Amino acid sequence: MELTINGSNKEYQDKITVQQLLQLSNISPGRVVIELNRNILSPDMHDKTELRHGDTIELIQFVGGG
Amino acid sequence: MELTINGSNKEYQDKITVQQLLQLSNISPGRVVIELNRNILSPDMHDKTELRHGDTIELIQFVGGG
Amino acid sequence: MELTINGSNKEYQDKITVQQLLQLSNISPGRVVIELNRNILSPDMHDKTELRHGDTIELIQFVGGG
Amino acid sequence: MELTINGSNKEYQDKITVQQLLQLSNISPGRVVIELNRNILSPDMHDKTELRHGDTIELIQFVGGG
Amino acid sequence: MDQLIIAGRAFNSRLLVGTGKFASNQDMVDAMEHSGSEIVTVALRRVDIDNPEDSILAHIDTDRYLLLPNTSGARDAEEAVRLARLARAAGCLPWIKLEVTPDPYYLLPDPIETFKAAEILVKEGFVVLPYMPADPVLAKRLEEIGTATVMPLGAPIGTNRGVKTRDHIAIIIEQANIPVIVDAGLGAPSHAAEAMEMGADAVLVNTALADTANSAAMAQAFRKGVEAGREAYLAGLGTKRIKAEASSPLTGFLRNE
């Protein structure tokens, strides 16, 4: 299954949820906001949402800015 | 018949055309542009256009400007 | 005896010392500096110095300034 | 005979006048003004003035300036 | 030869003049004459029916000067478009100096309404010269939708304050592919020269010419100021320095060196 995560393509053998994706990437859910196929995904949906082949995921966080 | 000319109301006994209005007002047609009820009236229509009660006429000319 | 004090002429019947002049004018010695005929007069000379006809005295003090 | 000309020392075997010095240096008298030992030398003195050992000569001209 | 090209039309003068506020029509004509200008702006207003003055057009040789009507008085895009259409109907070329100034106190241009009106007028075939804030991004966007020039302001109309928006005008000039005409606020020939030295393609002046005892002389002074600035820009100006540069050689003979 191929996913586009933050602009780069990634291969995954098995189905995963958004929550699992975060765990695999060592990203604590609390600090990111997620777009799935251009729609914002609320935190309570992370474990309910299974990713599908071709999905586009954006993992966004706060950084320093003026 | 009442007309609104450049914002002020004028009474006229008889029917008149735009051309006649200009003559009465001593305004040479060449130097003005006319709006009749918010529509621009081309010079060749001046004599063909009879004014009706309630018409709104704007007589506009060029003046100094920056 | 005529003295010029701060630019204006004053008449005095009797001889007086600088110290007496200050007393007469209700000026406490501590706050003024005195020029007698363009020479600075030190405080300890106030009582020793008798004024003479024609003397020019300047009584100067500090005021607000930038 | 040693002369200091414009700050540098020059050896001359024979006596020379200022006029001769200019000739030797290919300098037309008209375009320079001359100081001999800090005194300005007027043009009519050029041929009358014999240089002596130790003389200091300045040959000055106009150049571009603001 | 160094010409100003607007919408494919070539001009030898880089000074545009306005015709407002002159003490007399004769002063206006003299100023136009001495300015060397080839483009003059005019405004539209109601005829006073009770005593119609003679038309300003009687005083302007339209073979010699391109008549550039403005939309002064318009407070939004709709009013500006209406004025532009009236000007064209009056027999002018479809050139319009677009002005949208909702605030009567500072008469500053409205970027939103100016942009909106420009889009409409360009579509209707007008050659649009928009008066605008000295806003580099807006200038780019107006260029993209097809305006013939941009006319950023130096300072509010009639203030004579000069190129107070210098930094932004410089960016506009750097980024523009259409003529940049600095308009409004230029009160002295040195202001006009400064704008031209920065690389502006032209300037427009009105108040400074009308607001003086001698309009003809002032117009000639501005003409020279514009030419001076343009010629200096083309010749290439020296760079500003902090340290002094001797203009005379630092002569040695004065010291015992």
Next chain:
Amino acid sequence: MDQLIIAGRAFNSRLLVGTGKFASNQDMVDAMEHSGSEIVTVALRRVDIDNPEDSILAHIDTDRYLLLPNTSGARDAEEAVRLARLARAAGCLPWIKLEVTPDPYYLLPDPIETFKAAEILVKEGFVVLPYMPADPVLAKRLEEIGTATVMPLGAPIGTNRGVKTRDHIAIIIEQANIPVIVDAGLGAPSHAAEAMEMGADAVLVNTALADTANSAAMAQAFRKGVEAGREAYLAGLGTKRIKAEASSPLTGFLRNE
């Protein structure tokens, strides 16, 4: 006719030019020609005996241009006086541009030594044009001892920064009874025009003309800038405002009024 009078001598041009730092003598001659100037400055320096160049005088038509020698390089009054005397001995008129600049980095004039040298030279019958800081009190004092002009600086020599001393120049102009010639730092025609608009009697320019690819064009640009500024000053400039002044009538017909 509007003429510049210095020490009783009348000039039609209000632009003085320096002759330093030009790429070639031809560039210098072209610049002088196109500037319209009638006064040109020169400096004094040692002849290089080992290879004497031809004299700059060979290139300057002294019937056309008044030769104004300067004392550049002088670091104190004594050196300046010495240079002035040499210049006169060289057959020039006794006109001298007095410069005393002890600091080689910024080349700023020394008020004390300039004043001292001016006193001596005036006594010796020189027509003294002192280069000076933009110092109104010093200007008054130089006038009192009899200098022919004052030449306050706009900015350090050769910096092209313009009339950075504007406030003080304005006071000098207001108080002077002799010509005020703004010297040094004028890098663009707009700077020259600004000085003239303020009421300066003339300006002197050198670096800006030498420090460009096209000296002749730049000289002409400065000529126009000086004329523009002078003509505007004589015509009477408008006052600067905060509030806008409509240059077009604020037409009523657009609203239902």
Next chain:
Amino acid sequence: MDQLIIAGRAFNSRLLVGTGKFASNQDMVDAMEHSGSEIVTVALRRVDIDNPEDSILAHIDTDRYLLLPNTSGARDAEEAVRLARLARAAGCLPWIKLEVTPDPYYLLPDPIETFKAAEILVKEGFVVLPYMPADPVLAKRLEEIGTATVMPLGAPIGTNRGVKTRDHIAIIIEQANIPVIVDAGLGAPSHAAEAMEMGADAVLVNTALADTANSAAMAQAFRKGVEAGREAYLAGLGTKRIKAEASSPLTGFLRNE
């Protein structure tokens, strides 16, 4: 007590700080601390999945500082709206510093897209603080559609040039009924003080604090500069004069008077 009120919320500090470009998170925290600020801006960016850094939020005490996300990087209204929604989804209050800067070179705000995005975000219930050109008409229009403040620029972001748009900022302040926060280009405490003396309600600073060897000291300096300017504005500044006003009495006794 003199407080800054934005959208009904009161702040004791009139200095907003950005969190970008600090040499270290510690420098950033120290700067925030010494600035006395109560509002700090942050940006949004993709996580680097291959090596996720720790979040900036770990370093900002959100009980003490109001987190103000910006839409930096947005080149049009659509992108700005998308960023604003993401920021809100991330759990921030619905406060957004709206930035739309299509030109990566000067990062100047786009008046058209900024206005468009502001309309949408206000409708969606955001408290909108728009970064904008120093354009008085645009400021009025943004106020009319309900933005919480206007944030006109002093100079392009990060240039440290100061309040180069002074004349226009003054008009914006005069006409605004919402807080005016001068943003961008303030490089020194004197710049911040100047803006506050003009009557600005607050200033935002980032580069000047990050771009120094000692961020904490600079932050404290800006804090004092902002307070100095505000206190002087409230006390009432003297008017600028041309003629001198003796601060000492012109004493008579020196002359024989």
Next chain:
Amino acid sequence: MDQLIIAGRAFNSRLLVGTGKFASNQDMVDAMEHSGSEIVTVALRRVDIDNPEDSILAHIDTDRYLLLPNTSGARDAEEAVRLARLARAAGCLPWIKLEVTPDPYYLLPDPIETFKAAEILVKEGFVVLPYMPADPVLAKRLEEIGTATVMPLGAPIGTNRGVKTRDHIAIIIEQANIPVIVDAGLGAPSHAAEAMEMGADAVLVNTALADTANSAAMAQAFRKGVEAGREAYLAGLGTKRIKAEASSPLTGFLRNE
């Protein structure tokens, strides 16, 4: 610790205040108090024998403030020297703020007479702080003859115009080995901060504190302005740029990149 050293004496405050023109002695005392100043200037004047006011000294705690008499009113060196001697005879330390201002209209310092008086007073053992034009060469010469500081003017006394002599002050600071105290014309805390950011060692303010409805608040504002400028100078200010520097990372995810 960062201290100001004048003639070997250390001060913690870099703000000197004048005592002239206050609405009341109480206002003056409050201003001195809130300014944090340690040096205050006073003038000399004739006692009015017919109704002697109480002395200003009654209001100044001379244990807390160094009393710095000035020679205001002097029009030449002789008058200035006379005033200095009187001040010393009055029991002050031999510190003198030297002022020689022949022109009552602009009150600008006379460079020649100031220099002459400084030479005499230094020889007589005075600690001389000369008020002077912003003239770098004069500053060097005063330093060479032994003045304790130089006090170049920012603008004419009491004009509130700020550091109008910026370019020259910068050169004076660069070249000086004694404290540079910017005096006169500073009308707002931002002006004081600007002078300190440039590297001035201190500033002197009077009119701006006296010429306001709230002298105490204004004095505190200036205190903060001076501290802000000094701290920023020590921390190291960023350089001014033309191109923008993003303070937020230009985030990529918005485009399909």
